[in-house]
Amino acid sequence: MAQELLVAEREREEATVEGLATQLGSYLDDSRIDQVRRAYYYAEQAHEGQMRRSGERYITHPLAVATILADMRLDHQSLMAAMLHDVIEDTSIPKEALSEQFGDSVADLVDGVSKLTQIEFRSRAEAQAENFQKMTLAMARDIRVIIVKLADRLHNMRTLGPMPYEKRQRIATETLDIYAPIANRLGMHRVCTELEDLGFASLYPMRAKYISKAVDKLRGSHREIIDEIRGRLEDKLQERGLPGLIMGREKHLNSIYNKMKFRHKSFHEIMDVYAFRIITDSEDDCYRILGAVHSLYKPLPGRFKDYIAMPKANGYQSLHTTLFGMHVNIEIQIRTEEMEQIANDGIAAHWMYKHEQSPVTAVNQKRVDRWVQGLMEMRERAVDSLEFIEHVKTDLFPDEVYVFTPKGKILELPSGATPVDFAYAIHTDIGNACVACRVNRNLGSLSQPLQSGQTVEIITAPNARPNPAWLSFVVTGKARSSIRHALKLQRRAESLALGKTLLKKSLHGFGRKLSELRDEQIGAVVRHNQVESFDDLLSEIGIGNRMAYLIARQLVAGDVITEPGPGDKETITDDGTGKHGAVTIRGTEGLLVRFANCCKPIPGDPVVGVMDSGHGLVIHSDTCPRLPESSEDRAQLTHLKWAKDITDEFSVELRVELERQRGVIAEVASAVAKADGNIERINVEEQNARLSVVSLVVHVNGRKHLARVMRRVRNIRAVTHISRVRS
Known part of the structure; x- marks a missing residue:
């Protein structure tokens, strides 16, 4: 009996696979369907004996992921990767075996989607960030990685019920923070809204239930108004001889909740807007239909948006208008069938129109390539994976502003972007050299948020450097990561120069010069201090983590001294009192030389420097009450003198x-x-x-x-x- 049940279950599974094969028959040839089928049976064997928490056989999950991708009409390699996406992680089969069986492209896709479970992480946040970083690398090679990953996440969200509470909360939060915004950034609206609604329902089940009930109740009572508006729109299109399919547009739970929470709108304010979508044949028909609906109901001023002429950053195209009629507001979106497909599936629609060489999908592909390239640049500049994911999160904005370069090129930027974000969007070097800007030909503030339609011109200077204060107002991940990277390089160069100056001064007290030291002496001191190079040692001196005098003693004596001896302080005092031993400052040294707020020294004041561990040199007036009083502590101060030609204020x-x-x-x-x-x-x-x-x-x-x-x-x-x- 048990054997019969097992056979029946197998037959049911196979029928499901055959059902998928039938679906694929509408757009794939038989040889490619057979490859997808072969990947399924390979995965079934690999996952033999593994069960999902719901009690189903594990193979049902890869099959469901492949079905989601088939609905988007993705290519056979993506479907094979969907079948095999957990094989490397959950079984003992290596990537090489998949390459041998199914080719390098499929194996690379599977590897890109697999999680990094074999690495020990210090925290779950770091594991999440490292996982995303690996996925970014794979995306740069093949964007299908993220599409398979999103389908995998979507099915996991649909079947989240049997998971423990804490795990449900973590997965839902991760989905809302990372995966839904990525789906939106790639234009995959259908996936994005389902991920958002499932994440919202998992995090706030009671709120989701309440809003869902209220929506159903309101929809029933508004049925007559909706039917009447739809009828009038259909009559108007027929009268003008315009082709158009009119559909009602559903409002999603997460969207309703966010409008109530962040825009402080009541439920009835949001739901009193009736939304329709009109799908037509051509771009020309879109504008004709717009004229027709404007002749039927009055358009509300300032509520018309032309995303056909100026598509969103994710490639979305449509005409949006809001009308006032029958004592209610009516929102209408007008687009072609191809635009509808791209609005729903975004970059995934690229494979559907691939053979037709559609100009819309080609432009969409370029936008995605540009975004992924930006991710790669951020990844290279980030100190670690957590900083990288922070930059990516800031870059996944849903709203855009459209601004023009002086030559008329359109740039899409996130809402709230400033001229500094604009400068970095053009090129990293332009951002780093930016000193001022003109907005609509008038000088403007670098921190002022830009508005759509403005023309922005960036003024640069050859020796300009990014200002640390920019980090407080830039909004794009590229600008933030580029500024941090430039400041890190600047800090390194300054700490190196300051460390070298301080070491030379200390060596002078021993009657030696840096140029006289042998490579063996330097190498021994570098090894003893456990740094990678002499430059690293100089940098450590410059930022105040090591004492220049101790390093000088090690270099001169060849001994290994870790703490100053009884006579050390006197030697420093002798070295510091002579004019030749003082370090010259100009007042514009940069990030690692700063002036104390307590005594506000100015050129001409007798000054001394205090090394602040990790932050460099702080300049005080030598009569500042905050300076140490004991002769031993004062001996550790760095004696300074002002340069003669200072012009700064x-x-x-x-x-x-x-x-x-x-x-x-x-x-x-x-x-x-x-x-x-x-x-x-x-x-x-x-x-x-x-x-x-x-x-x-x-x-x-x-x-x-x-x-x-x-x-x-x-x-x-x-x-x-x-x-x-x-x-």
């Missing part, structure tokens, strides 16, 4: 006491301007009936300039006292 805070008079603040500001000073901030700190105390932050280029500014302010009759605030 520095902030200084002044405290001005003055008699209260009408217009006296304006008089103070005028005095500062006459002394060529620039006011950054002015603030009245305290006042009574007779006196006021004003805090003034001004920009000067040195002590002489500061003295000139203070003299001008002091000459104002109402000023009783002026002093520089040191801390």
Whole structure:
């Protein structure tokens, strides 16, 4: 009896495979269907004895994934990969065996989809990120990897029920964070909306149930209005002799929930809009139908969007308009059959139209190639997989703005993108050299979000470098990863230069020069300090992680000294007091030399440097109260001197006491301007009936300039006292 049941089950499975084969017969030839069939039987044998948590045989999952891809009319290699996608991971069969049986293309697809279970990860987040990073590499070689992966995720989401609660929550969150936005980015709207709804229902089952019931109830009560609008639209198209299939458009649960949550709209506000889609024969008919529906109902101003002339970043094309009629708003989308197919299946539709050489799918393919290329650039620049996935997440925006280059080329950017994002979208070098921008021919702010239709021109300078502050307002993953990469290189170059300067200074105290040291001495010290190269050692000195003096002693003596000895501090003091031992600073050293906020030193002030571990050199005035007081600690300070030709401006805070008079603040500001000073901030700190105390932050280029500014302010009759605030 058991044997008979097993045979019956096998026959039922085979019938399902044959059902798939019948479906494939509509667009694949017999030899390719046979290859898909062979992949199925191979997978069935490989997964023999394995069961799903639901109690079904494991092979039902690969078969279901292949069926999802067959609905999209994907090629036979993708379907074979779907059948075999868990073989490498869940069985002992290696990739080489699949290559031998089914060819390299199918084996590479399977490998791209397989998870990285053989690597030990420090955290689940890292495992997720590494997995996605591997998938990105495979996508760069063959975009079908992500399509198979999305079909795999879709079937897993459909059958999530038997999983433990924690696992359901994790998979649903991952789906909403990564996989649904990727499906959207690839234009696969049908997959995206189902993933979103399944993820939402899994994370918030009660909310999904409540919204679903409310939608069903409302749909029933609105049936007459929907039928009447549809009838009027059909009559109008018939009257004009225009071909068009009119369909109702369903609103999805996750979309309704997000509009309620983030746009603060009520359920009835969202559902009082009636949505229709009109499918027609040609692009020309789309615009004719638009004219027809506008003659039937009044269009709402500002609600028309032409995505045919300017497609979305994922290749989506359609005309959108919102009309007002019968006391309700009516949303209408108008598109051709091919546009409908691409709207639903995105890049997957490429295989359906592949043999017809459709210009729409060719453009769509280029967009996807560009996006994947961008992913690869981000991957190369990211420090680790977690940073990479962070950049990718910021790049998966659903909304776009369309801006023009000065030559009229259209660029799609995420909503909220700034001129800096625009600069990096053109080329990484343009972004790195960006100093200013013109928006519609007027100078604009680099941090101002762009609006659709603006023309943006980027102004560059040869020696410009990215500003760390840009990271606070850029929104694209490419801009963020490029800025971080450039700052990392800049930080490395600066730490190397500063480390070399500090080491030379310390060696000078021993009467030696860096150029006199033998390679063997340097190699021994590098090995002892467990760094890869001498440059790495210099960089460690520059960022304050190692003491220049100790490295100098190791290099000179050839000993291995890890802690300073009793006489070490005196040697440093002797080295630092002579003029020849001081490090020259210009005030514009960059990321690793910064000025202390407590004492705000300016050129001309006696200054010293304090190494801040991991952050470089902090410059203090030598009278700053925050400096160490003991002679031993002060011996570790780096003695500095100012270069003679500094032209940059520095902030200084002044405290001005003055008699209260009408217009006296304006008089103070005028005095500062006459002394060529620039006011950054002015603030009245305290006042009574007779006196006021004003805090003034001004920009000067040195002590002489500061003295000139203070003299001008002091000459104002109402000023009783002026002093520089040191801390």
